[in-house]
Amino acid sequence: xxxxxxxxxxxxxxxxAFLVSVPWSVPALINSFWVSVIAEILIWSLFxxxxxxxxxxxxxxSFGQALYFGFGMYGVAIGISDLGLSFxxxxxxxxxxxxxxxxxxxxxxxxxxxHYFAIITVVFSLIFYFLALSNKWLTGxxxxxNFTLPPTFTFGGTKWALTDPTFQYFFILxxxxxxxxxxxxxxxxxxxxxxxxxxxxxxRASLIGLNVYLLRLIAFVLAGxxxxxxxxxxxxxxxxASATYMFYQVSGEGVVWAIVGGAGTLFGPIIGTTxxxxxxxxxxxxxxxxxxxxxxxxxxxxxxxxxxLVGLWRAALEHFDxxxxxxxxxxxxxxxx
Amino acid sequence: MTTPVLETRxxxxxxxxxxxxxxxxxxxxxxxxxxxxxxxxxxxxxxFNLVSGLLRPNAGQVLFRGRxxxxxxAHEISRLGIKRTLxxxxxxxxxxxxxxxxITFEGSNRxxxxxxxxxxxxAARERVSxxxxxxxxxxxxxxxxxxxxxGDVALLEIGMALISDPQLLLLDEPxxxxxxxxxxxxxxxxxxxxxxxxxxxxxxxxxxxxxxxxAITVMAQGAILASGNAKEISEDERVREAYLGRPEDEDYVxxxxxx
Numbered sequence: 001x002x003x004x005x006x007x008x009x010x011x012x013x014x015x016x017a018f019l020v021s022v023p024w025s026v027p028a029l030i031n032s033f034w035v036s037v038i039a040e041i042l043i044w045s046l047f048x049x050x051x052x053x054x055x056x057x058x059x060x061x062s063f064g065q066a067l068y069f070g071f072g073m074y075g076v077a078i079g080i081s082d083l084g085l086s087f088x089x090x091x092x093x094x095x096x097x098x099x100x101x102x103x104x105x106x107x108x109x110x111x112x113x114x115h116y117f118a119i120i121t122v123v124f125s126l127i128f129y130f131l132a133l134s135n136k137w138l139t140g141x142x143x144x145x146n147f148t149l150p151p152t153f154t155f156g157g158t159k160w161a162l163t164d165p166t167f168q169y170f171f172i173l174x175x176x177x178x179x180x181x182x183x184x185x186x187x188x189x190x191x192x193x194x195x196x197x198x199x200x201x202x203x204r205a206s207l208i209g210l211n212v213y214l215l216r217l218i219a220f221v222l223a224g225x226x227x228x229x230x231x232x233x234x235x236x237x238x239x240x241a242s243a244t245y246m247f248y249q250v251s252g253e254g255v256v257w258a259i260v261g262g263a264g265t266l267f268g269p270i271i272g273t274t275x276x277x278x279x280x281x282x283x284x285x286x287x288x289x290x291x292x293x294x295x296x297x298x299x300x301x302x303x304x305x306x307x308x309l310v311g312l313w314r315a316a317l318e319h320f321d322x323x324x325x326x327x328x329x330x331x332x333x334x335x336x337x
Numbered sequence: 338m339t340t341p342v343l344e345t346r347x348x349x350x351x352x353x354x355x356x357x358x359x360x361x362x363x364x365x366x367x368x369x370x371x372x373x374x375x376x377x378x379x380x381x382x383x384x385f386n387l388v389s390g391l392l393r394p395n396a397g398q399v400l401f402r403g404r405x406x407x408x409x410x411a412h413e414i415s416r417l418g419i420k421r422t423l424x425x426x427x428x429x430x431x432x433x434x435x436x437x438x439x440i441t442f443e444g445s446n447r448x449x450x451x452x453x454x455x456x457x458x459x460a461a462r463e464r465v466s467x468x469x470x471x472x473x474x475x476x477x478x479x480x481x482x483x484x485x486x487x488g489d490v491a492l493l494e495i496g497m498a499l500i501s502d503p504q505l506l507l508l509d510e511p512x513x514x515x516x517x518x519x520x521x522x523x524x525x526x527x528x529x530x531x532x533x534x535x536x537x538x539x540x541x542x543x544x545x546x547x548x549x550x551x552a553i554t555v556m557a558q559g560a561i562l563a564s565g566n567a568k569e570i571s572e573d574e575r576v577r578e579a580y581l582g583r584p585e586d587e588d589y590v591x592x593x594x595x596x
Contacts, residue, residue, distance in 0.1 A: 182452070185451075185452040185454075186451055186452060188454050188455055188456075189449070189450055189451050189452050189453055189454065189455055190443055190446070190449040190450050190451075190453070190455050190458075191449040191450060191451040192451075192455070193432075193436060193439065193440050193443070193449075193455050194440060194443075194444070194449050196429070196431065196432055196436075196440075197429050197432065197440045197444075199431075200429040200430050200431050200432060201427055201428070201429055201430070203391065203411075203423070203427070204423065204427045204428070204429065205429075205444075206390075206391075206410070206411035206412045206415070207389060207391075207411055207412075207415055207420070207421055207423075208415060208420070208440065208441045208444035208445070208497070208501060209412050209415035209416045209444040209445035209446075209501075210412055210440075210444050211410075211412045212412065215449075
């Protein structure tokens with residue numbers, strides 16, 4: 001094991017320990033408001049991961065992931081307030097709705113690549129944004145839908161619900177961690193390698209027998225799944241759903257978070273999302289133009305660190321390893337950490 | 338009579354006003370190393386694109402072992418066993434050498450497992466390491482393909498052709514841009530493959546073509562100009578005119594002398 005791998009493992013363990021300790025350590029160190037900020041960061045990291053799955057691993061830049069996030073939110077909210085569903089069926093409805101929407105739009109979108117693909121994803125999300133705004137009877141329009149949380153688990157007389165902040169935090173952490181673990185498995189799998197091949201060279205990929213269209217569609221639906229889970233969690237977290245979260249500005253934020261953090265790396269979206277939400281929370285109370293900082297940082301990273309902050313970190317570690325003159329590590333087939 | 342390995346019937350492909358492949362009927366019997374030569378713009382690569390499914394013809398048919406494959410998508414044609422390389426060397430630049438071979442091996446699978454570890458398939462792993470030895474790139478297995486030298490990329494391309502178990506292999510200028518030593522190595526590999534696989538090769542390097550091809554087809558302006566063995570082709574007057582452009586060159590020489 002090289003020093004770089006060791007450093008990464010120690011940092012991962014520390015990061016995991018921190019996440020588990022948040023409900024106690026953060027109120028003690030800062031205040032309890034930051035517990036919910038961290039929960040929000042976890043949810044939006046998952047959203048950025050959905051952009052990253054498409055852009056970083058398949059080479060498709062989507063500016064419309066907010067659509068599937070919005071469908072996840074509305075699936076939960078409509079399920080609970082209109083259909084009277086309990087917690088899990090509503091969660092399921094949100095995820096299925098966003099995946100179904102990704103399938104329907106994906107059938108058209110993944111025929112295209114590059115800027116054409118980016119444009120069609122924006123167009124789809126705008127269409128449904130305006131539909132959601134105008135169909136007030138279903139979506140509540142600008143005001144959105146507020147709902148009362150049903151309990152998550154009921155055992156006899158005891159109930160666990162997201163109204164308990166600690167339970168809510170761990171519910172979000174577990175769900176997000178599970179999704180990232182699934183994505184980790186996916187990246188190292190035969191399907192994941194096929195995605196990478198398509199990202200690198202789609203013509204060549206078709207010549208070795210890969211069905212490029214079908215594989216892109218699968219990736220698009222899987223990205224819809226990630227965005228849908230994020231949207232459903234965010235609906236539970238805020239106890240409401242609103243069309244404003246389907247706007248393309250939300251999609252754009254996901255793209256910036258993923259790229260600044262490092263597209264094509266598992267942890268990039270987490271780093272990028274954390275950075276920008278912390279900046280927003282800290283700076284926005286003092287200065288209303290905090291998005292200027294966001295823009296400036298995004299430009300700097302794109303110019304100076306094409307593989308994002310995670311890419312910078314990896315380069316630094318590699319340098320460190322070479323300085324120690326250690327031999328290159330033997331690895332099995334490369335698996336993104 | 339056995340069915341020819343590849344047959345085209347009145348194949349035509351137009352790009353706007355240009356007819357790149359013009360009513361081309363070609364029959365290639367199996368068991369031979371076939372070369373297609375011709376001046377730039379003769380339609381050689383377009384023909385490969387039509388056979389491999391990257392382009393659809395405007396008219397005509399492509400038959401592979403008697404089966405009509407006209408208009409099938411590229412991945413389905415690839416799964417039938419027709420594999421090809423591209424004129425501009427093209428591998429998966431951000432994957433390692435081993436991963437390039439691995440994905441090519443798995444590429445024809447209809448089912449790609451979404452959650453199992455890619456490195457866990459022993460058959461694939463064994464095959465990748467055997468192919469690495471065959472092409473002599475074992476030492477570079479973990480290198481990113483994008484960082485390889487040009488000659489090594491060409492070898493990797495040949496490795497990818499080998500590992501995909503082709504029945505018909507289309508090589509588009511495989512030695513283009515290679516050093517003489519690399520060309521020699523590549524030619525030896527191609528000859529070796531030709532013993533078990535049907536190969537069609539597009540090549541500009543005349544010594545290479547005349548050295549390895551059993552049969553040569555000369556194309557000009559989208560149609561067949563001549564076909565035969567190396568000796569017949571090199572003595573064909575029309576081929577000299579169209580391809581080698583001898584008279585024009587002599588004109589230039591005369592002009593230069595008279596100037």
